[in-house]
Amino acid sequence: MKIYKSLVNEGLEMDLAAGLAMERHVMTHANKHVSGDAIGSRREQVQQRGKTQSPD
Numbered sequence: 001m002k003i004y005k006s007l008v009n010e011g012l013e014m015d016l017a018a019g020l021a022m023e024r025h026v027m028t029h030a031n032k033h034v035s036g037d038a039i040g041s042r043r044e045q046v047q048q049r050g051k052t053q054s055p056d
Contacts, residue, residue: 003030 007026011019 003027
């Protein structure tokens with residue numbers, strides 16, 4: 001969450017191109033610490049939760 005807060009705060013001070021470049025750099029680094037198995041597991045959890053929710 002701290003990464004996203006930093007991206008927002010710093011990104012607001014940049015033009016769009018610089019902000020997108022910074023986002024790409026920061027998120028590429030952050031995503032190196034996430035395994036494919038972790039992403040698959042999280043996706044499954046979200047899908048299961050979605051199946052139990054009722055539409056409003």
